[in-house]
Amino acid sequence: MIIIGVFMAKHKMATDIFRQVKDFIYEKCGISFTENKIYLLEDRLSKRLDELNMSSYEEYLYYLKYDPNRRNELKSLYNSITTNETSFYRDMVQLTAFRTGVLPMVLKSKNPRDKTLRVWSAGCSTGEEPYTLAMMFLDENLPMKGWRIEIIASDISDRVLQSARKGVYGDYAIRNTNPVALKRFFTKQNDGYHVNPEVKRMVRFMSINLFDTYETRNASKIDIIFCRNVIIYFDDDSKRKVMGHFYDALTKDGVLVLGFSETLINLTRAFKAKGINRCIVYEKV
Numbered sequence: 001m002i003i004i005g006v007f008m009a010k011h012k013m014a015t016d017i018f019r020q021v022k023d024f025i026y027e028k029c030g031i032s033f034t035e036n037k038i039y040l041l042e043d044r045l046s047k048r049l050d051e052l053n054m055s056s057y058e059e060y061l062y063y064l065k066y067d068p069n070r071r072n073e074l075k076s077l078y079n080s081i082t083t084n085e086t087s088f089y090r091d092m093v094q095l096t097a098f099r100t101g102v103l104p105m106v107l108k109s110k111n112p113r114d115k116t117l118r119v120w121s122a123g124c125s126t127g128e129e130p131y132t133l134a135m136m137f138l139d140e141n142l143p144m145k146g147w148r149i150e151i152i153a154s155d156i157s158d159r160v161l162q163s164a165r166k167g168v169y170g171d172y173a174i175r176n177t178n179p180v181a182l183k184r185f186f187t188k189q190n191d192g193y194h195v196n197p198e199v200k201r202m203v204r205f206m207s208i209n210l211f212d213t214y215e216t217r218n219a220s221k222i223d224i225i226f227c228r229n230v231i232i233y234f235d236d237d238s239k240r241k242v243m244g245h246f247y248d249a250l251t252k253d254g255v256l257v258l259g260f261s262e263t264l265i266n267l268t269r270a271f272k273a274k275g276i277n278r279c280i281v282y283e284k285v
C-alpha cells in the first residue's frame with residue numbers, strides 16, 4: 001500500500017486574500033507567488049498566525065499594513081516566506097569558472113593603482129556562499145598577493161543572517177566540501193563545524209532587500225556580484241528592477257554571476273552574456 005502524505009495548513013486562505021497577500025509581498029520584496037502557490041503561502045504563514053494568536057489572514061494582512069509594529073512584522077514575514085537552500089562549494093563548475101576565468105579577467109581590467117577587490121554575495125542565506133568565496137581567496141593558488149579583499153554578504157532575512165554570523169554548520173551544509181578545505185577552514189566541535197576566524201574576518205554581513213533602491217546603495221564599487229538562486233523567485237519586472245540595482249552597484253568592468261538555472265537573455269540590454277569555462281556570466285555594458 002502506498003500512503004501519500006499531504007501537508008494541510010491549519011489556516012486556509014481564501015483566493016481574494018491570497019491575491020492581496022501576494023501583491024503585498026511582491027510590492028515589498030519582488031518575490032512572486034503565482035496563483036497556484038496558495039498552498040505554499042498557507043504552509044509558510046499558518047504558523048505565524050498561531051504565533052500571533054490570529055485566526056485569519058485578513059487580520060494578519062491588516063497587521064502587516066497598519067500596526068505600529070509593522071516594520072518588525074515585515075522582517076518576520078521575510079523570514080517565513082523565503083527559501084534558503086544553500087551549501088558550501090555549491091555548483092563547483094561555476095566556482096571553477098570564477099577561479100579560472102572571471103577573477104583573472106576582473107583583476108586584469110582594474111586600474112593598476114586600485115588593489116581592492118570587492119565581491120558581493122547578494123542573497124547569501126546562511127553564509128555558505130560568501131564563506132566559500134573567502135576560502136577560495138585564502139587558497140594559495142589564487143593570484144591575490146598584495147590585494148585587499150572585501151566580501152559583502154547580504155540577505156533580506158534576519159534569521160539566516162544571524163545564523164551566517166555565527167558560522168556553525170551541520171553535515172548537510174558541508175556535504176560538498178573537500179576534506180582538505182574542511183580541515184583547513186573549519187574546527188569541528190560538539191555543535192557542528194565552526195568556520196575559522198581567518199575566514200569569518202573576510203566577510204561582512206548586512207541586511208539588504210535587493211528590491212529596495214535605497215538599501216542596495218549600501219553596496220557600491222563592486223567588482224563581482226554573486227546572486228545565485230535568488231531571482232528564480234522573481235518575475236521579469238522584479239528581475240529588471242534588481243538588475244538595475246546591480247548595474248549601479250558594479251564598477252565599469254564588473255561581472256555578475258547568476259545561478260545555473262537563471263538567465264538575463266531577453267530581459268535586459270544592460271548586461272552582456274559571456275561564456276567562461278562552460279558557464280555564462282554577465283558583463284556590464
Ligand SMILES: C[S@@+](CC[C@H](N)C(=O)[O-])C[C@H]1O[C@@H](n2cnc3c(N)ncnc32)[C@H](O)[C@@H]1O
Nearest residue numbers: 029082084085086123125155156209210228229
Ligand atoms: C536559495 S537561497 C540562495 C543562497 C545562495 N546564493 C546559494 O546559491 O546557495 C536564496 C536567498 O535569497 C534571499 N532573497 C530572496 N529575495 C530577496 C530579496 N528581495 N532581497 C534579498 N535577499 C532575498 C532569500 O532570503 C534566500 O536566503
